Amino acid sequence: MSDRHSTESIREELTHRDNLSLTARIAENPEPFVWWAVPMFVLLAVEFATWGGILVGMLDALVIGVTGLIDIVVGFVSPGLAQIVTDFQAGVVGMLRSVGGTLGELPTLFSREVIPNQGHQTPNGAWQGTFLGLQPAVAWALRFSLIMAYALFTAYWAFRGWLVYRDHYRESDWTPTDDIVNNLRGHRWGQFGIIVLVVFLTMATFGSALAPSTVSQNIQSPYSDESQIQYLTEEGTVETVFAGDANFDSKSKGAVDTNVGVMTYDDYGRFHPFGTLPNGRDLFTFMMGGARITMIVSGMAITGAAVVAMTLSMLSAYYSGSLDLGILTVADGVVSVPQLLLLIMMSAVFANTWLGAVLDGGFLLALIFAFTTWPFLWRAVRGPALQVAQEDWVRAAESYGQRPRNIMQKHMLPYVLGYLLVYASMSVGGIIISLSALSFLGNGLGISPPTPAWGRAISAGQSYVSSPSWHISLIPGLMIVLLVTGMNALGDGIRDAIDPEVETGDGEEAAAGGGA
Amino acid sequence: MSNAVEQSPPTEESEVLVEVEGLKKYYGGDGMFADPPVKAVDGVSFEIKRGETVGLVGESGCGKSTLGRTMLALENATEGSIRYDGTDITTLSGKDLKEWRKNAQMVFQDPESSLNDRMTVGEIIREPLDAHDWKTMNDRRERVLDLLSAVGLPDKHYFRYPHQFSGGQRQRIGIARALALEPDFLVLDEPVSALDVSVQAKIISLLEDLQEEFNLTYLLIAHDLSVVRYISDRVAVMYLGKIMEMGEAEELFADASNPYTQSLLSAIPEPDPTKTSRRITLSGTPPSPSDAPAGCNLSTRCPAKIKPESYADLDEDLWEGIEQFREVVRERARIALSTGDRVRRRFDRFDRFDDIEESRADTFDGIEVPERVDEEIQTAVKMVKRGRPTEAQEHLYEEFASVCDDEQPEMYEVSASGRYSYCHRHADEYEDVDPVLTRRADSD
Incomplete structure (x- = not known):
């Protein structure tokens, strides 16, 4: 690496070029960058709606928080100005939410629509509505593992981007950061910490796709029209019921007959990896x-x-x-x-x-x-x-x-x-x-x-x-x-x-x- | 000396670049309940001519680094003026000060600490240019490469980090950074004392070459006398915030006038074993800069101190004994007493200083002490034993103080070349330094 620059070329590079920017260096030797960037682009593109949604959500919270504070401060001086700030807030938030809504409609690769785990058994024992007709537990496990693998790999690939930069585009052969990264690469306990952080960030980001049900259907509005589920009754017919009603019969109350434990199905054919709460919601x-x-x-x-x-x-x-x-x-x-x-x-x-x-x-x-x-x-x-x-x-x-x-x-x-x-x-x-x-x-x-x-x-x-x-x-x-x-x-x-x-x-x- | 040829003594018409007048730098001391201020620099005046190298020597803690930093406006002067090309920089601030800073730069002692490890060499040398928005980016990079080659480093080091270099190379980087803004004046604060001896020589000759190439003026702060002698045109000797002697380097080293300079120079080992040299040692330790003597700075330790008129006939050994005893009492006065000791003192039960009797006996062992002197000494001993060393100190001061203790000497011109020395002995009414030192050395 140390011979990348010959003595004459350094002076030339430093003084006879309009800029020494990273883009100029990449244009000169694009291959390693392309080999890294194309997979990275694909990785981000398949979950574009999720990443975009996170970004919009953060912007939304930031706008509300900041304009809210400005609103209060300005309110002391002039209520008229405060009203303008409030209007601005409403306008921006409205726009962000509509962007978020549009993003929400875009398909993603690991969404519950692509790999559904909610379905019902038909009287002949087969599963209908789940991914490839698999059992809900298997379909859920498949989606969960895919998302976790995707997230960990994306995190690794982002780190790899730094490695590509270091080996191919950075002007210094060595920087103090290299030592820190090298030390961390041999530090198993620290790596455990990084993995835990990535896993929990994944849960925060992909939570709705990781769970067997959604917060809105199972917890927040279980009696809305969208929260109806189908199940196979004991009589062998397929019925439709509100998730709220199903929750009512899936409570974990400590007794053997009123408990939906870890990795079990309830009476409505729903799979609960962590069991249910005392009010029957999915833990x-x-x-x-x-x-x-x-x-x-x-x-x-x-x-x-x-x-x-x-x-x-x-x-x-x-x-x-x-x-x-x-x-x-x-x-x-x-x-x-x-x-x-x-x-x-x-x-x-x-x-x-x-x-x-x-x-x-x-x-x-x-x-x-x-x-x-x-x-x-x-x-x-x-x-x-x-x-x-x-x-x-x-x-x-x-x-x-x-x-x-x-x-x-x-x-x-x-x-x-x-x-x-x-x-x-x-x-x-x-x-x-x-x-x-x-x-x-x-x-x-x-x-x-x-x-x-x-x-x-x-x-x-x-x-x-x-x-x-x-x-x-x-x-x-x-x-x-x-x-x-x-x-x-x-x-x-x-x-x-x-x-x-x-x-x-x-x-x-x-x-x-x-x-x- | 063979190197005398290389030095170009400043000619009469050399223009003055830096003029320091009555400069004082005190630390602390403000506020009603504050301790007395630390007088790091206490009234210093001198000139530096364009193109010359002035060496500033003195033991550690004498204020030479503070003087250097104050001359670069890195510290605010307490009093006095520093004129640089006619501008008093102690009055500059804000934009004017920033603009002036281009003229004067500093090379630091410790190359480990003077370069930021998180920046590349190129960034480090370029930073002064960036801070002053010097020309375009490409010009700055070109200038950095020029500076790298000026200090003898290859272009490829541009993208390396300081961590990857040896001490000597790091010092070269520090010098290149100091030169970036094309200054006229450089303060070299112990530039080689942290380096290996073999590397020291290379850095010194680099500094000499650069001085010639860029017409630089140096203030070289050092405690290594041989380095100072080798590179300086003129030398200033500092002790306890004051310049004791200043003059042409060769002359000062060959024929020093001030007792302090003489004792400093006598500490240089003599390479010729057949030559017997006179070793002048200073007694005791330097007083604290917050508690400097009222008269001459050196009066507590001076080997050529003037005797008071009433005791002018005293034997040299006895005089030395009295001075030593005064130093012992002064040390006692510096000790802070505990509350318990203060209570005991109040009730005449104080015995912590009873060993003063032994000190007295040791000091005057084998010396004949006339009665009138002994009386005063005994009075002082009693005061110390009672736990009042400050009173004893004052008593001895009143009895044995001479002009050296009372009055600050003037700067006397001691040679035709314009050498100055800070000592009462250069006044006509007193015997000069050399005969006194010879006599006192002989009497040992």
């Missing part, structure tokens, strides 16, 4: 819906906290002195507020406002968690930030008149980002647990029902722990444990990867040696 569908809201809320909370902590740590390390002291005082003030009390209070105060309604109350929770978490992250990264602010290269940048903002961004932030990532992935576990705890407590706390939330499932199964319906509490509990452990493993992995004490033992330094 697996419930868990997938819960995964989405959990990942969104905890992701937003930790991102918000990390951004605040990062900005403030840069400011306090670069300017130090009274600014640092001011931030310290504010952080200590925030830490001294009891988190649970604040959550209960805020949930009550905002219960019936627009803010409490965004993401079924999740947006407000994310804001509160971000508010209570940033001081811990800030404290954790302030030390490394102060340390890097003392380095001579920061003095050097000052000596040639670099702007403070650029100094913080180019000379300090890259050294702090790793620590921030470690502490953020370690802290997100706490947020996930607190979020579930709120839903567990119920009574207006946490995500508003009927939107699924993990904590509520645990709470519902509380009285059946030692009965045949043990699955109701146990499975959501295990999922939470798995996710939190995974995030901690990820944090461990990153920490070990960026730790300079880890020896990679390659001979790059020796290769560049020689000369004074």
